[in-house]
Amino acid sequence: MRVFKYDQMTQRRLNRRRFLFFSAIFGLTSLATWFMADLLWREGISGLEIVLLGLFVVLFAHIAAGFCTALVGFYVLNRGGDNCRISETLSPNDDSPLASTAIVMPVFNEDVSRVFEGLRVIFRSVQETKKLEHFDFFILSDSNRPNQWIQEEVAWVELCKQVGGFGKIFYRKRRHQINKKSGNVADFLRRWGKNYRYMVVLDADSIMTGRALVRLTALMEQNPQVGIIQTAPRIVHGESLYARLQSFANRLYSPLFLAGLNYWQQHEGNYWGHNAIIRIQPFIDHCALPDLPGSEPFGGRILSHDFVEAALMRRAGWGVWLAGEIEGSFEEGPPTLIESAKRDRRWCQGNMQHAWLLTARGFRPANRFHLLMGVMAYASSPLWLLFLALSTIHVFGLVAQPPLAGVLRAQDMTSIFGFMIEVPEALTLFFFTLLLLFLPKVVSVVLTLGNPEAVGRFGGRLRLVVSAILETAASALLAPVNMMFNAKFVLFTLLGQGVGWVTQQRGADDDGSDWREAIITHGGQTAFGVIWGLSSYIISPPFFWWLSPVLAGLVFSIPISIFLSKASFGRRARELGVFLTPEETHPPYELKRLQQNLAECYRHLPPFEPLRANYGLMQAVLDPYVNAMHVALLRQRRPSDEAREWFGLLRRRLLAEGPGKFTSKETMALLLDAESMIWLHRELWSSPSDAIAEWWRLAIRQYNVLTSAPTTALYR
Amino acid sequence: MSAPALVTFSGEFRPSTGSMEAWNAAYVRVEDYLRAHRVHNRLHQSRLIQEILERAARRHLAQPESDPTTLAAEETEALMDAWFGAVLSSENLPPERRAIEGRVALMLCDGSEKWPYAFLDDKNIPADFRAAVEASSMQAGPDMVVSSMVPRPIDLGPITEAAGDTLERFEQWPILRTLLLWLVFAGALAGIFYATR
Numbered sequence: 001m002r003v004f005k006y007d008q009m010t011q012r013r014l015n016r017r018r019f020l021f022f023s024a025i026f027g028l029t030s031l032a033t034w035f036m037a038d039l040l041w042r043e044g045i046s047g048l049e050i051v052l053l054g055l056f057v058v059l060f061a062h063i064a065a066g067f068c069t070a071l072v073g074f075y076v077l078n079r080g081g082d083n084c085r086i087s088e089t090l091s092p093n094d095d096s097p098l099a100s101t102a103i104v105m106p107v108f109n110e111d112v113s114r115v116f117e118g119l120r121v122i123f124r125s126v127q128e129t130k131k132l133e134h135f136d137f138f139i140l141s142d143s144n145r146p147n148q149w150i151q152e153e154v155a156w157v158e159l160c161k162q163v164g165g166f167g168k169i170f171y172r173k174r175r176h177q178i179n180k181k182s183g184n185v186a187d188f189l190r191r192w193g194k195n196y197r198y199m200v201v202l203d204a205d206s207i208m209t210g211r212a213l214v215r216l217t218a219l220m221e222q223n224p225q226v227g228i229i230q231t232a233p234r235i236v237h238g239e240s241l242y243a244r245l246q247s248f249a250n251r252l253y254s255p256l257f258l259a260g261l262n263y264w265q266q267h268e269g270n271y272w273g274h275n276a277i278i279r280i281q282p283f284i285d286h287c288a289l290p291d292l293p294g295s296e297p298f299g300g301r302i303l304s305h306d307f308v309e310a311a312l313m314r315r316a317g318w319g320v321w322l323a324g325e326i327e328g329s330f331e332e333g334p335p336t337l338i339e340s341a342k343r344d345r346r347w348c349q350g351n352m353q354h355a356w357l358l359t360a361r362g363f364r365p366a367n368r369f370h371l372l373m374g375v376m377a378y379a380s381s382p383l384w385l386l387f388l389a390l391s392t393i394h395v396f397g398l399v400a401q402p403p404l405a406g407v408l409r410a411q412d413m414t415s416i417f418g419f420m421i422e423v424p425e426a427l428t429l430f431f432f433t434l435l436l437l438f439l440p441k442v443v444s445v446v447l448t449l450g451n452p453e454a455v456g457r458f459g460g461r462l463r464l465v466v467s468a469i470l471e472t473a474a475s476a477l478l479a480p481v482n483m484m485f486n487a488k489f490v491l492f493t494l495l496g497q498g499v500g501w502v503t504q505q506r507g508a509d510d511d512g513s514d515w516r517e518a519i520i521t522h523g524g525q526t527a528f529g530v531i532w533g534l535s536s537y538i539i540s541p542p543f544f545w546w547l548s549p550v551l552a553g554l555v556f557s558i559p560i561s562i563f564l565s566k567a568s569f570g571r572r573a574r575e576l577g578v579f580l581t582p583e584e585t586h587p588p589y590e591l592k593r594l595q596q597n598l599a600e601c602y603r604h605l606p607p608f609e610p611l612r613a614n615y616g617l618m619q620a621v622l623d624p625y626v627n628a629m630h631v632a633l634l635r636q637r638r639p640s641d642e643a644r645e646w647f648g649l650l651r652r653r654l655l656a657e658g659p660g661k662f663t664s665k666e667t668m669a670l671l672l673d674a675e676s677m678i679w680l681h682r683e684l685w686s687s688p689s690d691a692i693a694e695w696w697r698l699a700i701r702q703y704n705v706l707t708s709a710p711t712t713a714l715y716r
Numbered sequence: 717m718s719a720p721a722l723v724t725f726s727g728e729f730r731p732s733t734g735s736m737e738a739w740n741a742a743y744v745r746v747e748d749y750l751r752a753h754r755v756h757n758r759l760h761q762s763r764l765i766q767e768i769l770e771r772a773a774r775r776h777l778a779q780p781e782s783d784p785t786t787l788a789a790e791e792t793e794a795l796m797d798a799w800f801g802a803v804l805s806s807e808n809l810p811p812e813r814r815a816i817e818g819r820v821a822l823m824l825c826d827g828s829e830k831w832p833y834a835f836l837d838d839k840n841i842p843a844d845f846r847a848a849v850e851a852s853s854m855q856a857g858p859d860m861v862v863s864s865m866v867p868r869p870i871d872l873g874p875i876t877e878a879a880g881d882t883l884e885r886f887e888q889w890p891i892l893r894t895l896l897l898w899l900v901f902a903g904a905l906a907g908i909f910y911a912t913r
Contacts, residue, residue, distance in 0.1 A: 170857045194861035290867040293880025359873030628819035686789030
């Protein structure tokens with residue numbers, strides 16, 4: 001084993017790596033700009049063409065950055081891997097000392113079964129490493145739906161009882177959800193941060209194996225100058241075709257990009273918000289986030305906190321590493337294109353805010369680059385749209401104007417340093433761009449094909465190649481749709497507006513997006529594509545064919561979105577061996593166990609329909625154990641006389657009328673008041689039937705006859 | 717073969733006040749409440765119901781205006797308070813908190829299921845049951861060790877600071893903001909107009 005020592009990576013060596021990386025981006029962009037300038041500059045250059053050229057430079061540089069990362073990754077992997085990786089500081093079987101570590105999982109109205117079954121799997125996996133004594137687990141809830149909250153409490157108690165987790169697994173519910181996820185983590189740190197040296201932040205859908213957690217902790221102990229180690233979570237458990245596509249792409253292509261990123265970033269990596277270990281004390285000292293100038297959505301509270309926290313850690317001198325090679329880190333992706341766009345809507349706003357921080361004093365250049373790439377991930381979409389729109393206008397202008405005699409036409413010739421080649425200039429540029437976009441995918445496939453074991457894990461050679469071709473086709477169709485989504489999000493963010501969404505239908509068949517939702521979401525894109533396509537065809541049919549890959553995605557966005565969202569198609573594809581990933585063909589024990597446990601959970605009948613909407617409140621009032629547990633978890637407070645009077649009215653109304661007309665806020669207020677919860681439990685059970693609402697009578701009747709052997713909520 | 721002996725009732729309990737419907741309703745309510753406590757042992761359950769209803773009936777004699785369901789519920793609660801008091805070392809707790817602590821402890825040790833005859837029986841409290849209840853505790857979080865985590869301002873650099881100041885000023889003057897938006901829109905229109913000439 002090669003042991004990596006920090007002195008091997010001198011600043012000089014790192015600078016050389018970065019010089020090569022950024023020079024490659026610069027070189028490729030320069031070459032492409034040459035072609036583009038030549039294409040535009042045959043008969044002089046107009047103002048429009050200068051704008052087009054400027055946009056092209058920015059957009060091409062963005063593509064080139066991705067390509068160069070993959071290219072460097074290929075170089076690194078081809079040499080057998082980089083010896084300058086954080087994981088190289090520890091041998092795989094090294095039984096290094098560990099330190100107290102908190103595994104924190106902030107949750108907000110998530111699927112409770114998924115959260116707690118995930119935690120159970122992680123807990124058991126850590127237990128199996130026999131290092132459990134170093135780890136504590138925290139569910140940090142910001143859930144503001146009554147049902148969700150009570151379900152979380154019940155699930156927490158039940159989990160602790162089953163795994164012997166009291167004193168190891170903790171549950172914290174914030175009364176006020178200040179600053180969302182980052183505020184939730186900060187609240188944890190203020191209360192209990194001093195008890196731990198490290199924390200591992202997980203998302204609600206994260207899974208990390210015990211081995212991965214132990215290794216991360218050992219790596220932190222081994223490297224006292226490191227502040228954050230970020231793992232690269234694999235996307236797993238995709239059911240729909242869309243989710244399986246993402247999962248396959250992530251699994252096949254990411255090794256190349258991860259290796260490339262680590263090559264030039266080294267200790268100046270990034271933090272992605274979850275599946276990462278953090279050294280707590282410096283995080284407390286340096287990473288409390290201030291507000292940005294102005295108000296939301298562009299200013300105000302920092303929404304995407306992770307990149308900024310990495311930058312602040314670096315500014316304070318702590319290393320931030322990417323450890324893409326650590327196995328056993330997983331997350332789940334959005335199941336549909338529409339769900340993915342909803343997530344992008346949130347991320348877009350957060351990433352756009354990072355524009356404020358690009359020139360912040362004390363930030364390292366590498367962090368500025370991460371922030372810029374985050375901004376460009378979304379800002380590039382409206383720029384692409386603008387570029388395409390201006391290109392269309394430009395073509396219209398060329399068509400309207402007859403070509404000057406004696407001038408070489410760009411559509412016939414390519415000019416390189418004055419030499420003319422009889423290949424259309426645009427075609428040269430087109431293939432050059434395609435090369436940059438698709439070569440990393442081809443290289444990833446070729447690299448995988450060279451490793452028989454890896455090929456087997458992707459389902460074999462033929463399936464791997466077919467899957468990669470289909471994924472490439474699908475991503476080409478999805479790119480313009482995502483461009484339109486992101487362009488809209490950026491525009492709305494800049495105008496200070498939110499974006500309205502149709503609530504996703506999760507109907508009886510539970511099989512993806514419904515047509516209504518898809519038509520409302522993609523209708524504008526389809527109309528845009530049709531109008532754009534028709535006008536292009538009328539004015540210049542050749543230009544229409546140039547645009548056709550973009551137009552196809554837009555025009556067919558509705559059926560594409562529906563098709564990709566179907567779990568049945570996803571399952572069928574899996575049966576055919578398409579988009580298989582190593583996690584599907586050889587699932588790790590933890591993922592298998594999670595699936596089994598969840599299947600068991602979802603087999604239970606949902607609560608009786610008339611009671612379903614307020615089932616959490618019903619449990620908390622009716623069930624003696626849930627009521628006691630809930631009250632025991634509440635903080636004792638002394639409300640004012642006015643508040644006492646208001647609560648008195650509210651709880652009498654609840655018993656007399658039932659919860660049907662209660663707002664979520666009123667229900668939450670009652671659930672937060674211990675005195676009211678004790679009173680409600682006592683009064684409900686002691687009131688004659690005719691003194692309580694029909695809803696409560698039904699609740700009492702149903703609660704004890706749902707199964708032949710009466711059970712309470714804690715066993716449902 | 718000798719004939720079976722006639723059934724003889726051990727007690728003479730028959731509520732002398734209140735309607736049969738009201739006592740049936742009280743019976744059902746107590747039964748439901750015990751089932752909600754996971755007292756699934758029917759024999760033990762019926763003994764408890766009778767004991768509770770007898771107590772309620774005695775009170776009903778003195779308070780005929782009270783509903784038997786309410787009285788039965790109050791008697792159940794009183795019995796529970798006394799029993800939790802005997803099982804838990806909870807003299808310092810107010811009665812309503814005693815029931816809360818007691819039920820939590822009972823839930824955590826699965827007391828109703830593991831000791832099916834113990835529930836509300838303060839004369840026979842099994843030692844292992846008492847130990848299990850005493851050992852049961854639910855800790856939502858470890859002891860707090862408060863840290864200070866105060867946001868520090870980030871120096872955004874001169875360009876960004878100036879942009880921030882300008883934006884904040886714009887936010888204070890909505891008319892100026894609208895005018896600027898119109899100007900951008902008009903500029904874009906003019907640009908497209910010029911480009912398409």
